[in-house]
Amino acid sequence: MYYPVNFNLIYILLEIITAFIFGGLLLGLHRKVMARIQGRPGPPIVQHLLHTFKFYIKELSIPNTSSMPLYVAIVLAMDAVWILALIVGPILGGSFLIIIMCYAVHKVAEHGIGLASGSPYTKLGSTRAVLSATAEMPLIAVPALVFFKTDTLLLDGIINYQIVNGSLFTQLPLVALAMFVLVLSKTPYSPFGIVWGKDIVSGYKTEHFGVIRGVMMMGEILAFFALLWCFITIFFGGIITAPLAYMVAMTGITVILAFICALTPMVAPYHAVMIQWIFAILAVVNVLLI
């Protein structure tokens, strides 16, 4: 594929800011829909963004038990990873594998954030991050199965395949379901969100406040946007092309995710692993049947 040699930094930066604002609004909508389903008025849709900005002027506290360089650096690394994913995905239409790699590094970052503070709650969260990594079978299954079907893992190539042969969603519905479960597991209040379970206060995020929490929330917003974008591009790439169509589709998927999150309790860690493996196996069955 063709990459422009001189790509304007300001253009990429604007794309990242747009992704941050829209991703933040989507997470706000997610909370709002969840609240309405549960019979609460819920926060305004802009609340998630306000919350992120609010942390930027809150005092940063670094626990005495923490490993200070890791405590800060690992959160910055999480942001860096998702900025890379945004550039490679929505902006350049590059390799899907790099985005999957970013997702895997996100797991490592979750583990590092949990270990860095020295709190027992965050350590439990980080242990769960390792455990939930074993649940990410769809992470390997989805790109492999999409590659068998399309002969490419470049996002532009996958879009071109769908323009010629029709949507991958209709051809590989169970693979799409596996990817959807992957997106669901990264959504706040998800049934698979064992790493930030309220049974362990807030999981790996328990000790992070102030500026560093704001930076962390920025990374999570970018991650949510990047994963939604990937899901839509890989399975509806031929149908949905315009930015407005992407926004509508992302909003629709967020509402569906909110319904699932509001109506489903958080599953036990081992069940989270088992359920995600079942979806990955279903995806393989889908490809074998075709």
Added chain:
Amino acid sequence: MGKENEIKNKILAIVTSIPLLLGIFLNLPLAVTIAILVVFVPISTYYVGLVLMARAKNKEDEEKRKKITFTGY
């Protein structure tokens, strides 16, 4: 946070923002652009955040901060 730390954070916020400003004004190759964004956006965001946090410590900004927090949501 001490006065020295605040000055250090201000300097670091400016220093880590310089590559981003350079990238805006210079036409850099794609690989360099990506490297600058991936490395310096999170770092400069962090240091700018620290400077904002220090600024928010005076009384007037403290009031604003309370307004953001307790708007009745």
